[in-house]
Amino acid sequence: MPDYKLMEAEGLTHVYPSGPKIPAVDGVSFFINEGETFGLVGESGSGKTTAGRMIVKLLDISAGVVKFDGADITGIRGREELLRFRRQVQMIFQDPYASLDPRKKVRDIIAEGIDIHRLAPTAAERETLVQELLDSVGLHPSAASRYPHEFSGGQRQRIGIARALALKPRFLVCDEPISALDLSIQAQIVNLLQKLQEEKKLTYLFIAHDLSMVRYISNRIGVMCRGRLVEMGPAEEVYRHPLHPYTQSLISAIPLPDPIIERNRKRIPYRMEEERGVWGLKELNPGHFVRMPL
Numbered sequence: 001m002p003d004y005k006l007m008e009a010e011g012l013t014h015v016y017p018s019g020p021k022i023p024a025v026d027g028v029s030f031f032i033n034e035g036e037t038f039g040l041v042g043e044s045g046s047g048k049t050t051a052g053r054m055i056v057k058l059l060d061i062s063a064g065v066v067k068f069d070g071a072d073i074t075g076i077r078g079r080e081e082l083l084r085f086r087r088q089v090q091m092i093f094q095d096p097y098a099s100l101d102p103r104k105k106v107r108d109i110i111a112e113g114i115d116i117h118r119l120a121p122t123a124a125e126r127e128t129l130v131q132e133l134l135d136s137v138g139l140h141p142s143a144a145s146r147y148p149h150e151f152s153g154g155q156r157q158r159i160g161i162a163r164a165l166a167l168k169p170r171f172l173v174c175d176e177p178i179s180a181l182d183l184s185i186q187a188q189i190v191n192l193l194q195k196l197q198e199e200k201k202l203t204y205l206f207i208a209h210d211l212s213m214v215r216y217i218s219n220r221i222g223v224m225c226r227g228r229l230v231e232m233g234p235a236e237e238v239y240r241h242p243l244h245p246y247t248q249s250l251i252s253a254i255p256l257p258d259p260i261i262e263r264n265r266k267r268i269p270y271r272m273e274e275e276r277g278v279w280g281l282k283e284l285n286p287g288h289f290v291r292m293p294l
């Protein structure tokens with residue numbers, strides 16, 4: 001089956017009103033094919049969360065265009081239109097401790113979208129949906145009547161995933177869903193996300209710091225540096241043959257298992273080039289794009 005671009009961003013830009021005048025995300029363009037996992041990596045502050053929040057419309061798009069399923073979502077204003085979009089595109093947040101309302105029972109957290117969209121005519125039907133969702137993320141039925149603080153980090157992230165799945169979306173932005181969790185729990189959540197992707201034919205934007213991890217779970221990868229996308233391509237290709245000096249620097253910083261080589265190794269330094277004239281992504285190898293002068 002030929003690839004279908006489910007999500008497309010062109011020149012995506014965001015300036016925080018409270019922040020400095022320079023955009024947190026600056027003219028970023030990428031696309032995500034239906035059914036794939038697109039890994040978005042970059043160091044802290046590079047603009048990954050800002051970009052992710054923009055494409056789910058939790059943040060204003062200061063400039064640029066975002067298309068979802070062929071339709072321009074940039075101009076969505078009315079509540080009805082926004083609700084329709086929200087049924088298809090959801091987000092899982094970076095911090096499972098801060099993203100769940102501590103005063104609400106798990107049942108009501110998970111059913112929030114069901115209530116807003118009036119998807120359950122009766123209390124019994126609502127509870128059936130909640131129980132199905134708990135089951136699909138591997139939580140015990142009794143979790144419904146408990147509060148977020150009674151759960152571990154990994155379990156809280158499962159609650160966040162159940163909430164995101166409640167409206168049967170097609171597309172999920174997973175914003176570093178495992179970075180706040182213990183190492184032993186991280187693989188469980190990644191496995192759960194992969195299982196759900198297969199079962200429900202989901203498309204993921206998966207945000208992470210760590211290129212070595214994203215490499216295994218992504219079909220394609222985008223690399224961000226100070227608000228800009230500097231490289232995009234098939235995951236293995238970007239990891240094995242990085243073309244942008246920033247990506248090369250990131251990969252050189254990944255710890256190696258051999259302690260002797262590790263001790264004698266230095267990270268390749270990277271200094272951002274000054275951009276004169278028009279810069280943008282250029283396709284150097286099939287499907288492999290690098291930011292350079294056009």
Ligand SMILES: Nc1ncnc2c1ncn2[C@@H]1O[C@H](COP(=O)(O)OP(=O)(O)OP(=O)(O)O)[C@@H](O)[C@H]1O
Pocket residue numbers: 016018019020024042043044045046047048049050051209
């Ligand atoms: N609410 C805000 N108001 C003003 N500036 C912000 C706000 N949120 C983020 N920024 C700034 O925007 C830039 C990008 O931040 P963002 O959170 O998108 O980066 P990130 O790549 O997700 O980082 P991390 O890996 O630490 O999560 C940073 O310089 C940050 O300081």
Ligand SMILES: [Mg+2]
Pocket residue numbers: 048049050094
């Ligand atoms: Mg972030």
